[in-house]
Amino acid sequence: xxxxxxxxxxxxxxxxxxxxxxxxxxxxxxxxxxxxxxxxxxxxxxxxxxxxxxxxxxxxxxxxxxxxxxxxxxxxxxxxxxxxxxxxxxxxxxxxxxxxxxxxxxxxxxxxxxxxxxxxxxxxxxxxxxxxxxxxxxxxxxxxxxxxxxxxxxxxxxxxxxxxxxxxxxxxxxxxxxxxxxxxxxxxxxxxxxxxxxxxxxxxxxxxxxxxxxxxxxxxxxxxxxxxxxxxxxxxxxxxxxxxxxxxxxxxxxxxxxxxxxxxxxxxxxxxxxxxxxxxxxxxx
Amino acid sequence: xxxxxxxxxxxxxxxxxxxxxxxxxxxxxxxxxxxxxxxxxxxxxxxxxxxxxxxxxxxxxxxxxxxxxxxxxxxxxxxxxxxxxxxxxxxxxxxxxxxxxxxxxxxxxxxxxxxxxxxxxxxxxxxxxxxxxxxxxxxxxxxxxxxxxxxxxxxxxxxxxxxxxxxxxxxxxxxxxxxxxxxxxxxxxxxxxxxxxxxxxxxxxxxxxxxxxxxxxxxxxxxxxxxxxxxxxxxxxxxxxxxxxxxxxxxxxxxxxxxxxxxxxxxxxxxxxxxxxxxxxx
Numbered sequence: 001x002x003x004x005x006x007x008x009x010x011x012x013x014x015x016x017x018x019x020x021x022x023x024x025x026x027x028x029x030x031x032x033x034x035x036x037x038x039x040x041x042x043x044x045x046x047x048x049x050x051x052x053x054x055x056x057x058x059x060x061x062x063x064x065x066x067x068x069x070x071x072x073x074x075x076x077x078x079x080x081x082x083x084x085x086x087x088x089x090x091x092x093x094x095x096x097x098x099x100x101x102x103x104x105x106x107x108x109x110x111x112x113x114x115x116x117x118x119x120x121x122x123x124x125x126x127x128x129x130x131x132x133x134x135x136x137x138x139x140x141x142x143x144x145x146x147x148x149x150x151x152x153x154x155x156x157x158x159x160x161x162x163x164x165x166x167x168x169x170x171x172x173x174x175x176x177x178x179x180x181x182x183x184x185x186x187x188x189x190x191x192x193x194x195x196x197x198x199x200x201x202x203x204x205x206x207x208x209x210x211x212x213x214x215x216x217x218x219x220x221x222x223x224x225x226x227x228x229x230x231x232x233x234x235x236x237x238x239x240x241x242x243x244x245x246x247x248x249x250x251x252x253x254x255x256x257x258x259x260x261x262x263x264x265x266x267x268x269x270x271x272x273x274x275x276x277x278x279x280x281x282x283x284x285x
Numbered sequence: 286x287x288x289x290x291x292x293x294x295x296x297x298x299x300x301x302x303x304x305x306x307x308x309x310x311x312x313x314x315x316x317x318x319x320x321x322x323x324x325x326x327x328x329x330x331x332x333x334x335x336x337x338x339x340x341x342x343x344x345x346x347x348x349x350x351x352x353x354x355x356x357x358x359x360x361x362x363x364x365x366x367x368x369x370x371x372x373x374x375x376x377x378x379x380x381x382x383x384x385x386x387x388x389x390x391x392x393x394x395x396x397x398x399x400x401x402x403x404x405x406x407x408x409x410x411x412x413x414x415x416x417x418x419x420x421x422x423x424x425x426x427x428x429x430x431x432x433x434x435x436x437x438x439x440x441x442x443x444x445x446x447x448x449x450x451x452x453x454x455x456x457x458x459x460x461x462x463x464x465x466x467x468x469x470x471x472x473x474x475x476x477x478x479x480x481x482x483x484x485x486x487x488x489x490x491x492x493x494x495x496x497x498x499x500x501x502x503x504x505x506x507x508x509x510x511x512x513x514x515x516x517x518x519x520x521x522x523x524x525x526x527x528x529x530x531x532x533x534x535x536x537x538x539x540x541x542x543x544x545x546x547x548x549x550x551x552x553x554x555x556x557x558x559x560x561x562x563x564x565x566x567x
Contacts, residue, residue: 010367017364021378024437027393028381034396046406047396096290103287115288118295124550125298126498128522128539132308132532133301136317159294188287217386219501224527234388238505241392250396261389268384272377275384276445 034254035059042250055251062255067243075256077229078236082216083263084147085232089154090211094204096155097162102196104163105170106178107188116167122160127220130157138225145230150222154215161214162207165281169203170196202274209271210278213264233260302543309536317532326537335524336538339516342428343545346517347496349429351489354436358443358488359481363473365444366451376448380441387438391505394434395421398506424514427507431499431515434506439495443488450484451477483560490553497546518542 034042035058036051064074071077103109104116134153135144143149173196181191222232231239237260240253268275312322330336361379365372382390397403398421408416420426454477462476500519507515509524522542526535 010369013364013367013369017361017369017375020361020364021375024378024382024441027390027397027437030397031393042402045410046404047399047402048404048407099287100291103291115291115295118298119291122294122298124494124546125302126519126539126542126546127500128498128519128542129305130297130301131305131522131526131539132317132536133297133304156290156294156297159290160298163291163294213384217388219386219388219504220523224523234386234501237388237392241395241505248402250402253392257389257392261385264384264386265381268381269377272380276380279380279383279442280446280449 031254031257034250035062035258037251039249039251043248047250058251058255059259061252062259066240066249066252066256071229075233075236075240075259078231078233079259081147081226081230082232082234082260085150085154085222086212086215089151089158089215090208092151092155093158093162093211094207097159097207098166098197098200098204099192100159100163101166101168102170102192103188105167106173106175106196116163119160120164122157123164131220131224134221134225145226147226147230149225150232153221153225154211154218158211158215161210165207165210165278166200166203168281169200173199205271206274206278206281209267209274212267213275216264305536306540308532309540311533313532313536315530315532322533326533327541330521330525330534330538330541335513335516335521336518336541338513339518339521342515342517343497346428346432346435346499347493349432350435350496351492353432354440354443354492355485355488357436357440359447361440361444362447362451365448376445379444382438383441385438387501388505390434390438391502394430394437395506398430398433421507422511424511427511427515431503431506434502435496435499438502439492443492446484446488447481450481454480486553486556490549493549494546497542497549518545 030048033049033051034047036054036056037049038055038058041052041055042049062075064076066072066074100119104112138144138149138152143152177195178191181195186194217234218232219234219238223235223238226232226235237256240256244253308317309326310321310323311318312320312325365375369375398418400406400417400419400422403418405416405418408418420430458476458480459472462472467475498519499517500523503509503515503517503520509516509520518538519542522535522538524535525531525538529535
């Protein structure tokens with residue numbers, strides 16, 4: 001079983017994995033190919049086919065040409081919205097999570113386990129339980145239908161994950177290190193800055209990748225709390241499919257889908273190891 | 286100052302939960318109002334056809350999706366564990382759907398499964414004109430399109446956890462089994478796989494949690510249709526809150542979702558607690 005010879009059983013294994021891999025890649029390949037076919041070409045045949053000639057124009061149209069709900073600026077403004085939501089929310093939630101995780105793991109205080117326990121419950125609480133309160137809160141503070149409203153939501157809710165990740169990482173740092181620094185007169189932030197932060201790059205990468213992927217891909221809050229020109233790209237994609245339902249433009253839509261998926265796909269390709277670490281750390285809680 | 290973010294996070298979780306639970310007991314419709322209607326919202330939701338279909342769908346979707354993605358994930362993990370070439374590339378392929386939003390996945394699968402432009406059309410064009418694959422627009426089968434897309438998207442997660450589990454099996458146990466005369470297949474079936482059951486439970490719970498709150502994928506793939514054939518609880522909540530302006534009932538449906546989730550999570554938490562106690566006693 002564990003030898004490397006090419007017995008029939010090994011060939012069978014390779015055959016099965018290859019088939020699986022093909023099935024997993026197929027939807028991506030189909031969309032990439034469609035993004036290079038003209039709308040007419042797709043309409044004549046099916047969604048599955050080889051481009052007759054490469055219609056790069058789809059990308060230009062998807063990026064800044066086609067119309068969603070009376071605005072003909074392509075998907076660009078929505079991609080920009082997603083970036084303006086995702087980048088600040090990722091930075092804020094990661095930084096706050098690192099400080100809070102450091103506080104909970106290395107500066108014990110009364111009730112810290114309780115607070116930490118409640119914060120991690122946020123991993124489980126369905127978003128539907130927070131939709132109405134967020135609606136009311138955002139309206140009261142004037143952030144409904146703004147990008148900053150979504151930044152606020154994702155920062156506060158992201159803390160459940162970022163605190164968990166960082167706390168579980170920092171808990172392994174020997175307490176003696178902190179005690180020695182305190183005897184030398186270093187305070188909370190000085191220790192964080194000088195000792196903890198330099199040790200943190202692996203967990204910060206995991207946290208940033210996790211937060212970026214989740215916030216970029218988020219849909220429910222985006223579609224609930226923003227409309228029209230304020231929507232993130234996930235909500236805009238749905239609006240686009242609805243808008244073109246009568247006259248589908250599958251080539252352009254495919255290009256839009258690729259553009260929307262590209263940021264997280266690239267992060268996954270380059271930081272896959274950290275992505276998987278976040279995935280398993282989030283699961284084993 | 287340091288505790289502000291933590292306190293804010295903890296406070297929002299508790300207060301928002303209580304807030305939603307409170308709204309579920311009020312006669313709120315377009316805007317939240319005070320007042321007390323007891324269980325009226327809950328009865329209305331539970332009696333509605335929308336919710337009943339959503340709940341039945343959730344049972345079917347939850348069970349089918351979790352079982353099939355477990356099996357797929359386990360098969361992939363066992364295959365990858367056979368020290369095959371190109372393992373890194375394959376693992377990357379099996380996990381990439383997890384990096385993509387459900388909206389994208391749902392949109393793409395809605396094209397592939399659409400009989401007019403997807404797989405059925407392709408097979409027709411290839412000459413097999415009696416071929417039928419219309420699950421997406423077939424009331425009885427549409428829920429299975431969501432199962433397919435969900436498995437495609439997240440069986441890689443089960444694979445990743447199982448693979449980590451397989452890799453951490455104690456080599457001594459395997460050697461002991463081999464000394465006892467167990468063949469490779471028997472060793473696998475009787476010795477290695479049984480060590481995976483705690484991971485299996487974790488995978489089941491995480492996947493069930495996803496199934497219970499599934500929204501984006503369904504919204505993009507079927508939008509609950511045809512008709513309301515693929516309605517799921519999260520869609521009912523959204524529909525009541527933001528399309529029918531029935532805030533009280535929407536909140537009640539959200540609380541019902543939470544209760545379904547607790548029915549999964551509380552036994553899991555109890556099991557984890559017992560496990561941890563046994564570990565410290567051992």
